Amino acid sequence: MTKINLKDLTYEELLSAIRELGEPKFRAEQIFKWLYKGAVSFDDMKNIPKTLKEKLMTDYCISKPEIAERLISNIDGTRKYLLRLSDGNYIETVLMKYKHGYTICVSSQVGCAMGCAFCASTRNGKIRNLSAGEIIDQIITVQNDIGERISNIVMMGIGEPLDNFDNVLKFLKNVNDERGLGIGHRHITVSTCGLVHNIIRLADMKLQITLSISLHATNDKTRSEIMPVNRRYNIEELLNACDYYIKQTNRRISFEYTLISGVNDNRTEAVSLGKLLKNKLCHVNLIPVNSVKETGFVKSDREKIEEFQKTVEDFGISATIRREMGSDINAACGQLRNKHINEG
Numbered sequence: 001m002t003k004i005n006l007k008d009l010t011y012e013e014l015l016s017a018i019r020e021l022g023e024p025k026f027r028a029e030q031i032f033k034w035l036y037k038g039a040v041s042f043d044d045m046k047n048i049p050k051t052l053k054e055k056l057m058t059d060y061c062i063s064k065p066e067i068a069e070r071l072i073s074n075i076d077g078t079r080k081y082l083l084r085l086s087d088g089n090y091i092e093t094v095l096m097k098y099k100h101g102y103t104i105c106v107s108s109q110v111g112c113a114m115g116c117a118f119c120a121s122t123r124n125g126k127i128r129n130l131s132a133g134e135i136i137d138q139i140i141t142v143q144n145d146i147g148e149r150i151s152n153i154v155m156m157g158i159g160e161p162l163d164n165f166d167n168v169l170k171f172l173k174n175v176n177d178e179r180g181l182g183i184g185h186r187h188i189t190v191s192t193c194g195l196v197h198n199i200i201r202l203a204d205m206k207l208q209i210t211l212s213i214s215l216h217a218t219n220d221k222t223r224s225e226i227m228p229v230n231r232r233y234n235i236e237e238l239l240n241a242c243d244y245y246i247k248q249t250n251r252r253i254s255f256e257y258t259l260i261s262g263v264n265d266n267r268t269e270a271v272s273l274g275k276l277l278k279n280k281l282c283h284v285n286l287i288p289v290n291s292v293k294e295t296g297f298v299k300s301d302r303e304k305i306e307e308f309q310k311t312v313e314d315f316g317i318s319a320t321i322r323r324e325m326g327s328d329i330n331a332a333c334g335q336l337r338n339k340h341i342n343e344g
């Protein structure tokens, strides 16, 4: 029987496991705290009796991803980690330092099934979902590595979070738990390419997270060409789901728009974007596309990007151009893992 990773349990699940072993409630709290303080083995749990540890070891384990590679940008200190999971798969995690603290960009799957044409993470398809504990582990591992606390999380690494809905929800619960990392939902962004059925489910949960929508085009023809998910849920359905999300949560949605030269960056498209998003509680993030060797897509000129921004802003929409972090270490997600898979 494969053992259950303790970090895959919510506090309540851990508590019922501890009760089943005939142990008092406070042990659950002690163990939960150890896990999130970065314990990587039962030995690390100093105030837990040996007898209880031995009982736990029969059915449970504590995951510990290995740092296979760590790249540190000379430009801005951004760190990119290639992590090796217990089954030998690799994922990427990126740490960025801002004035207000550290932001971590976590992966939610090994690979991705969504097939976006410009994205490196999806090139070899999806291998499997990450468990809640494996998503949490990225934060714990990086915190242990730098010896500091991380304050903000973006789910913009490898994978489509809403294609791994249950585990991502459990992750959001655990990361928020005061006994664990205690990171508030307002400090967490979940990014999706537009899985409408799960945007609606998420809306009904009324969490205070920030939802980020990868829009990247303003008409169905272009969007379907670069994002296959659009053939399943078109722009109209996606934007209706966004309106519902805003209505349910009262949270501002962030729309990501990756600018690709000659594909989606002309003035007509900026005007269409303005029209589509006018009067919505939203913000637009313009991202110069990160060239991925195999895709052939090229960044728009800076001037063009600024012009695009101005056109969108003229509709009364706030729009920023994403600062590129760690450009010297290939920080765009998926590229390090691909290099590793291909060069073995």
Ligand code: SAH
Binding pocket: 114, 116, 118, 119, 120, 155, 156, 157, 158, 159, 160, 161, 191, 192, 193, 194, 212, 213, 214, 256, 258, 287, 288, 289, 290, 291, 292, 332
């Ligand atoms: N699957 C989710 C989250 C992961 S991708 C989503 O689609 O939102 C995080 C963001 O990076 C998305 O907006 C995605 O479209 C964007 N992205 C992917 N590849 C990129 C590239 N080569 N250049 C710029 N942005 C990219």
